Amino acid sequence: MAEKKIYSVSELNGLIKELFDATPLFLQIAVRGELSNYKVYPSGHHYFTLKDSESSLKCVMFKSSAVKLRFKPENGMSVTAFGRISVYPRDGAYQLYCSALMPEGTGDLQVAFEQLKKKLDEEGLFDPSHKKPLPTYPEKIAVITSSAGAAVHDMIRILSHRWPMTKVMLLPVRVQGTEAPAEIAGAIRYANRHELADLIITGRGGGSIEDLWAFNDERVARAIYESTIPVISAVGHEPDVTISDYVADKRASTPSNAAEIAVPDASEERMALESFGIRASQAMDKRVKHLRTELNNLSTRRVMQNAGAYLDDRRIELDHMRDKLAASMEAQLGLKQREQAKLAASLDAMSPLRVLMRGYAIALNDRGETVRSVKRLRSGETLHLRVSDGSANCTVNEIIEENANEKE
């Protein structure tokens, strides 16, 4: 009978750990379950339990793995956890040392994307009112992308073809990998700090969702949002939409498209210049035509045709006027003269001498009064009878009174 070895607890737990660690299946395993009791410790390690309806499994995710999480794990989420099963000797408990978590049903990146999108949207980073207009004719464009690859090549080619007046400044950055977000965000802030350009294009060519991930990074999003220089985001191909696209002042479907949006097309611009020229000429033609018509209208009048004739006419008119004036003056004068003669005549007619001349006589009594009535006369009275060229003394013989009653 073999001697029974008595093990210490530590020894036994050590043995069990060795056994686990020697089991290839446990070294790399994927397990599906529901998250519960999820805790993030100040150390940065994450502790949680994976469970299903009947059983549960303790899990730990160290900080080094946890920082790579692209979504925020929440209790109740169905996930697949990746890692190794091992024993924590102090507790004698086995657990899953989790290196990655993936939400069930969706890719974890997709979940992270949706979560960040929701958060930034709620914060107002996608607010259309915050979007800045792009310059029509940018003088300097800062291109923040990889210095290698098709994207930068395409952009430079299109920029120089369309609008060679713009100076292109490349700020080379890594566009994928863990360093990429910080480099991209840093370059955007650097361009702003040094006022390098009046337009920024940042982006990269197409790739997998992982390749494009830097443009879904919150740091990049915030750098774009805070940029005072307008930013065009140009990531991947047409269907790829990143957080950067939502925050940017303008989204381009591809880097080439960004170059097209960024600058006008010189050939279109030449046509625009030409049409300005045509419009100016037409406006001038119209003006001149109008003036000429006006001039024609004026020159057909007689004065412009024959100034001498015009003056003759005016002279004749003047003569007529003068005649009329004279005639009117004369007429005025004649009337006055006739009026005066008439007046003088009537005055003359009123003169008593003229009356006597016409054969009348005036009778005066001896007191020198004019006799107007027989009633003032007495028989035998002497009257002086005055005629036009002398007078005679007469005696009243008989008074004959005309009967006034007869007349009545």
Added chain:
Amino acid sequence: MKKNDMSYEQAVARLGEIVESLEKGNMPLSQSLTFFEEGTALIKYCTQLLDNAEQKVVMLKKGTDGDPVELPFEEET
């Protein structure tokens, strides 16, 4: 502003103003003519800018003092 100091953008903006005033046609003829001449000169100026433009592409690196340093950019193929 002297024409030669104008950016393309400024020149085009001025050109637009001139053409619009000419089209309104409510200024004296002599002024119209001056505007027309200015507009024609601006079109020539802008066209020259386009003709003579040569794209400058540089690569910016952060210098030791943190300020940007321009380097010639040669595309990696």
